[in-house]
Each structure stands twice: as C-alpha cells, then as structure tokens.
Amino acid sequence: MRITVHDDFKWRVTLEVESLKPFDESVFRRQPSEVILVEGEASRKRRYAVAYRAWKRLVRMVEEAAAELGLQDSVSEVLLLPSTESGEPSVDLVPGADGNLVSLRMCPIETVHNRTGDDEPLINTVRHELTHPRDELDLAFGYTAALRYELERPIGWAKDPIACSCGKGRQRVNMTHCFGELWNVNIDGRLQGRGVSEATRRRGFGATFPKATDKHLAVFEDLWRPVLVPCSRLVELSWEFVKDRVWTYEGMLTARR
Numbered sequence: 001m002r003i004t005v006h007d008d009f010k011w012r013v014t015l016e017v018e019s020l021k022p023f024d025e026s027v028f029r030r031q032p033s034e035v036i037l038v039e040g041e042a043s044r045k046r047r048y049a050v051a052y053r054a055w056k057r058l059v060r061m062v063e064e065a066a067a068e069l070g071l072q073d074s075v076s077e078v079l080l081l082p083s084t085e086s087g088e089p090s091v092d093l094v095p096g097a098d099g100n101l102v103s104l105r106m107c108p109i110e111t112v113h114n115r116t117g118d119d120e121p122l123i124n125t126v127r128h129e130l131t132h133p134r135d136e137l138d139l140a141f142g143y144t145a146a147l148r149y150e151l152e153r154p155i156g157w158a159k160d161p162i163a164c165s166c167g168k169g170r171q172r173v174n175m176t177h178c179f180g181e182l183w184n185v186n187i188d189g190r191l192q193g194r195g196v197s198e199a200t201r202r203r204g205f206g207a208t209f210p211k212a213t214d215k216h217l218a219v220f221e222d223l224w225r226p227v228l229v230p231c232s233r234l235v236e237l238s239w240e241f242v243k244d245r246v247w248t249y250e251g252m253l254t255a256r257r
C-alpha cells in the first residue's frame with residue numbers, strides 16, 4: 001500500500017505553519033538584503049521543516065491505522081487530500097486499474113496543531129475514516145452498488161437554509177446523510193474508544209436527528225456495540241428515520257461522514 005500526500009495538502013499545511021508564528025517586527029530594523037537572505041531563507045526552511053514533520057506524522061498514522069484494520073493488501077493507494085471548506089474529514093473508496101484507491105480528506109489545521117500534543121484524537125479520526133472503506137470492502141457488510149443507488153435516490157424536498165436567501169428555498173435530499181450518520185455510530189461503537197468519542201458521536205447524532213424520540217435514541221444504543229451491523233439493516237433504519245421525519249435539512253448538511 002502506497003500513501004501519497006497531494007501537493008494541495010502540503011501547501012495548506014505549510015500555510016497553516018506560516019500563520020502560527022507571529023510576524024517578527026525586528027525584520028523592520030534590518031537591511032532588506034539581510035532580511036531576505038539571512039532571516040527570510042532560514043526561517044522559511046525552518047517553517048517548511050515543521051510542515052514536513054506534520055504531514056509525515058499523519059502519514060505514519062495512516063500506515064498504522066491501515067495496518068490495524070488490515071487494509072494493506074486490499075488497498076493499493078491512500079491519497080491524502082485537504083478537507084473541503086467545512087474542515088470535516090471524509091473518505092472515499094475508488095476502484096482503480098491498479099486496485100482500490102482510498103482518498104482521505106483530513107483537516108490541515110488539525111494536522112499542524114496536534115504536532116506537539118496528544119496524537120490520540122487525530123489517529124482516532126484516521127481510524128474512523130479508514131473503517132468506512134474497510135467496511136465497503138467487507139462482504140459481510142454488503143455495501144452493494146444497488147444499495148448505494150437506493151441511498152442516492154431523492155427522498156423528497158427540504159427547506160434549504162442557504163438557498164432560501166437567494167430565492168430558491170427548497171432542495172432535493174437523499175438518504176446518504178441519514179445512512180452515513182447511522183454507519184458512523186456503528187463504526188465508533190465497534191472501535192470501542194479508538195475512534196471518534198462517544199460524546200462527539202452523540203452530538204453528531206443529535207444534530208442530524210434533532211427530533212429523535214426514545215425509539216430513535218434506542219437505535220443509537222443498539223448500534224453502539226462491538227458488532228458489525230450490515231449495510232442492509234442500516235438502510236432499513238435510515239428509511240424509518242426518514243419516514244419518522246426526525247431529521248432536518250440543516251442536520252443533514254452538518255452530518256459528517
């Protein structure tokens with residue numbers, strides 16, 4: 001298994017490192033040539049070295065988590081990309097000519113700010129994200145093309161808080177987010193404290209399903225166990241959640257994979 005760090009990720013980490021250090025006012029008291037050649041070059045290299053260590057550390061975490069999850073043989077490449085504007089991590093499994101490719105989007109800011117601190121939250125996030133492709137490749141999970149199609153079928157219209165301001169007001173929604181949130185709960189339930197924490201997961205569940213009743217909260221408890229819940233069951237549960245209308249569009253928007 002090969003891990004490739006995309007240039008965009010390196011660039012975003014480097015920018016973040018640049019922004020960490022307050023601008024050194026003493027440069028104003030020096031000659032421009034001295035600043036550029038001595039201070040400028042040296043500090044730029046130093047900052048680059050900090051950025052390099054930050055993404056190398058993340059690469060080691062991906063290696064470690066992939067080995068734990070037994071992905072080395074079934075995945076040929078992990079491509080590390082920066083997260084989109086939301087900053088939330090996400091992952092995709094893409095079948096390729098040379099085997100399965102996993103594109104993993106991680107937050108460059110979190111990568112840098114964790115560089116001297118506790119490694120645990122970041123590797124737990126990596127472990128959570130890589131469990132998605134691991135499940136997809138697991139026949140017992142049963143993530144088929146037909147089920148995927150069912151999840152992407154529009155289930156209706158919902159009020160769109162963003163579109164409202166520009167006059168549209170409503171947007172089609174599908175079951176992907178609902179399914180994703182239930183899948184997340186089962187993933188972290190199985191990881192037993194080595195994935196996203198229970199408190200964070202409960203907050204995510206509450207945000208996605210703000211109208212959840214005791215019946216829906218019982219589903220959380222049921223999924224929060226070290227037992228793989230097959231994809232077909234998660235789809236069934238998603239339909240129930242959708243029919244019970246316990247979600248809101250805002251919740252769907254903020255749901256993380």
Ligand SMILES: [Zn+2]
Nearest residue numbers: 128184256257
């Ligand atoms: Zn997830």
